[in-house]
Amino acid sequence: MKWATHTISLSNRDGQFYCNEQQSLLHGLESQRIKAVQAGCRGGGCGVCKIRVLNGEFFSKKMSKKHVSADELNQGMGLSCRIFPRSDMVIEALD
């Protein structure tokens, strides 16, 4: 079975990458060797892979509240290891 692939643009970095619906944004970034985000635990626990979503639909798995509060969630913050695209997206790398 083939999963839909989406184009993800980085608002504050050159370039874009492709990510299918089964891949986390972090996985997509890494598979195309884009070093915009640090990879850590890949499980939503450590917070090092944090990004901001500016645009686009996504599915999100559970993330540690310690690293993304309810407020931050409303502002589009999220952990890229837990976010799976459902449309083309625009994201911002934080650092």
Added chain:
Amino acid sequence: MKKGVMRPGHIQIRVLDMDIALSHYCDLLGLIEVDRDEEGRVYLKCWTEVDKFSVVLRETDEAGMDFTGYKVIDESTLEALENELNQKGYPTTEIPVGELNGCGRRVRFKAPTGHSFELFATKEQPGKWGISPRNPEAWPRGLKGMRPTRFDHCLLYGDDLEGNLSLFIDILGFDLAEQVVDPEGNKAAIFLTCSSKAHDVAFIKHDEKDKFHHASFWLENWQDVLRAADLISMTDTPIDIGPTRHGLTHGQTIYFFDPSGNRNEVFCGGDYHYPDHPTVTWDADELGKAIFYHDRELNERFLTVLT
């Protein structure tokens, strides 16, 4: 000097999703589920452990460690240590009998690094899993995953290592088996033992309090570490590093992550420590080799990825 603290008894780990966590801890790591409670916590153990459980998983909305507990030799030792802790400025809280299924009363206190520790003397003792205490066979059939034999230690990150050193040595009777020291003589890491193992708990210096680096489980040999690495790949489990060897303690190891981002270790081998042994010292400028003996270089994750 030994004060009657025998061994690591349990660790309660926070997970984001219990079902997903259980498939990691039971099917991959190979712990055995032994009980559940009304709060939804799940109790696990390794097969050689005689006590009822050693790992408790609690589902909540952040990862990390709630507390870790050490077993002391008897109830009068527990009482003596409880008194001493309170006298010396470590106020304790009593956790009543049965708050954890099958566990006696626990004495909880905060270490200077902010971590919650417990002492207890009594826990139900159903014996080794799948093995009779009389004419025991070598190992039980039906073990899963990496087949670890025991919960061995945890590594915790926090700020006040000097404070922890005096708590663990002066009050709890641990020895400093190994340490990392910077040129000014400040401790960057302390590995403490209450047995003849290389470490029963370890701390690494870090700005924040109460951070969890890993919970570690014992395997018999290097072939088992390699097999664990194969299982990690087969299941696409996030890996941190390994298989490799630590310089500190010389254990042969692999680090990986549970589905909530908590780090796990399985390891074998390594050094031992007796009370008359001098502390082994690594210099901070050799930290890369001290942590990862072959790469001789720290990966960024080792110092920054914590829960």
